[in-house]
Amino acid sequence: MTTSADTEPPGRKRADARRNIAAILDAAQECLVADPDANISEIAKRAGVGRVTLYGHFPSRADLIDAVFTRAVTESDHILDAVDIDGDPGQALGRLVAASWKIIDQFRALLLAAQNHIPSERIRAAHDRPLRRVRRIIENGRSAGVFRDDLPVSWMVAVYHSVTHTAATEISAGRLTDRNAATLITTTLLAAYAPQPTP
Amino acid sequence: MTTSADTEPPGRKRADARRNIAAILDAAQECLVADPDANISEIAKRAGVGRVTLYGHFPSRADLIDAVFTRAVTESDHILDAVDIDGDPGQALGRLVAASWKIIDQFRALLLAAQNHIPSERIRAAHDRPLRRVRRIIENGRSAGVFRDDLPVSWMVAVYHSVTHTAATEISAGRLTDRNAATLITTTLLAAYAPQPTP
Numbered sequence: 001m002t003t004s005a006d007t008e009p010p011g012r013k014r015a016d017a018r019r020n021i022a023a024i025l026d027a028a029q030e031c032l033v034a035d036p037d038a039n040i041s042e043i044a045k046r047a048g049v050g051r052v053t054l055y056g057h058f059p060s061r062a063d064l065i066d067a068v069f070t071r072a073v074t075e076s077d078h079i080l081d082a083v084d085i086d087g088d089p090g091q092a093l094g095r096l097v098a099a100s101w102k103i104i105d106q107f108r109a110l111l112l113a114a115q116n117h118i119p120s121e122r123i124r125a126a127h128d129r130p131l132r133r134v135r136r137i138i139e140n141g142r143s144a145g146v147f148r149d150d151l152p153v154s155w156m157v158a159v160y161h162s163v164t165h166t167a168a169t170e171i172s173a174g175r176l177t178d179r180n181a182a183t184l185i186t187t188t189l190l191a192a193y194a195p196q197p198t199p
Numbered sequence: 200m201t202t203s204a205d206t207e208p209p210g211r212k213r214a215d216a217r218r219n220i221a222a223i224l225d226a227a228q229e230c231l232v233a234d235p236d237a238n239i240s241e242i243a244k245r246a247g248v249g250r251v252t253l254y255g256h257f258p259s260r261a262d263l264i265d266a267v268f269t270r271a272v273t274e275s276d277h278i279l280d281a282v283d284i285d286g287d288p289g290q291a292l293g294r295l296v297a298a299s300w301k302i303i304d305q306f307r308a309l310l311l312a313a314q315n316h317i318p319s320e321r322i323r324a325a326h327d328r329p330l331r332r333v334r335r336i337i338e339n340g341r342s343a344g345v346f347r348d349d350l351p352v353s354w355m356v357a358v359y360h361s362v363t364h365t366a367a368t369e370i371s372a373g374r375l376t377d378r379n380a381a382t383l384i385t386t387t388l389l390a391a392y393a394p395q396p397t398p
Contacts, residue, residue, distance in 0.1 A: 010211070112318075112319070113379065115318070115319040116317075116318040116319065118315075119311075119314070119315040120311075120314040120315065120368055121368065121371070121372055124368070124372070148390075150384075150386075151383065151386065151387065154369070154374045154375070155369065155375060155383055155387075156376075158365050158368075158369050158374070159365065159387060161361060161365075162361045162362060162364075162365040163358060163361060163362075165361075166357050166358065166360075167358075168304065169319055169320065169323070170353070170357050172320070173323070174318055174355060175353045175357070176351070176353070176357075181257040184350065184351075184354055187349075187395075188350065188354075188391050189360060191347075191390055191391045191392075191393060191395060192387050192390045192391040193390075194390060196386075196390060
């Protein structure tokens with residue numbers, strides 16, 4: 001079959017596809033941040049593409065949410081490069097939580113969409129890079145004797161991931177207001193990480 | 200349209216439907232506990248019903264997982280009635296975590312299937328009844344001055360839910376072995392709940 005599209009130079013087709021994908025991801029992020037239940041027609045319309053084009057690039061709603069979510073986490077990871085994670089480990093943890101919380105709170109609806117459509121292990125895997133900062137702070141704190149060393153480091157990292165994301169879920173469910181969320185997260189983690197008195 | 204089924208007395212049809220639903224839920228639970236990715240054909244086969252019958256009762260895989268999961272949580276809640284949640288709040292928390300962990304560990308694959316297919320708020324809502332025990336222990340501990348009272352009770356309950364389920368996710372991901380999971384959970388929660396020294 002020969003269509004007019006087939007006569008276009010391949011470079012032009014690839015450039016069109018790249019532009020469409022970028023437009024779809026931008027539109028999906030805008031729609032999902034506003035409403036975790038935003039539907040595909042809405043997203044295609046905002047991206048200025050047809051549903052067929054959208055499904056051509058992202059076969060399912062879950063694929064699209066996965067792509068938007070992974071991109072948002074990657075971009076957020078770059079923003080977190082600005083956080084000083086050295087010096088006093090407790091204060092470093094506080095700085096990292098505060099900066100991370102700003103991002104999580106901004107993307108709360110997108111996180112909710114991800115939690116509802118992407119396997120939890122995929123969400124965790126998307127955070128492997130950002131979580132290396134948490135690991136670094138925990139290891140520094142253990143070396144300095146200000147964090148406990150009787151729990152596995154990987155468990156302490158998991159608790160950080162879990163407690164920060166729980167705050168987002170609690171706010172979405174209306175059980176928590178976001179005013180003090182960062183303080184609440186830091187307070188809880190510092191207590192969980194503190195060296196325990198020997199009985 | 201008149202089929203032989205239409206000529207059966209309505210009571211008999213209802214009894215058949217009830218039996219089918221029970222068989223589907225039992226089969227789904229067995230299949231999902233063995234493999235969180237168990238497919239519908241497998242489940243229908245084990246239940247001894249056709250796919251059309253299964254989809255007649257549960258329009259989507261998510262609906263079926265939701266029903267199996269909710270039933271498992273409800274049954275587990277009855278098992279937890281046997282746990283003594285009074286007396287020393289720290290010890291009561293340890294007993295509740297130990298008993299809950301046995302159940303979570305047994306249903307770990309089902310929990311994973313639920314996390315991947317049901318909105319996180321649905322999972323949390325299914326736990327509203329079991330979590331009332333956690334709230335009671337936290338309130339007792341605050342009254343007795345052995346748990347901190349500078350964090351919202353609802354937040355402390357959310358941290359319990361989140362930390363126990365994180366242990367299951369960590370084991371499924373191969374980052375944690377289940378031998379010490381209950382101790383790890385209790386240790387983490389008791390530290391997070393402990394009254395903090397005034398600075």
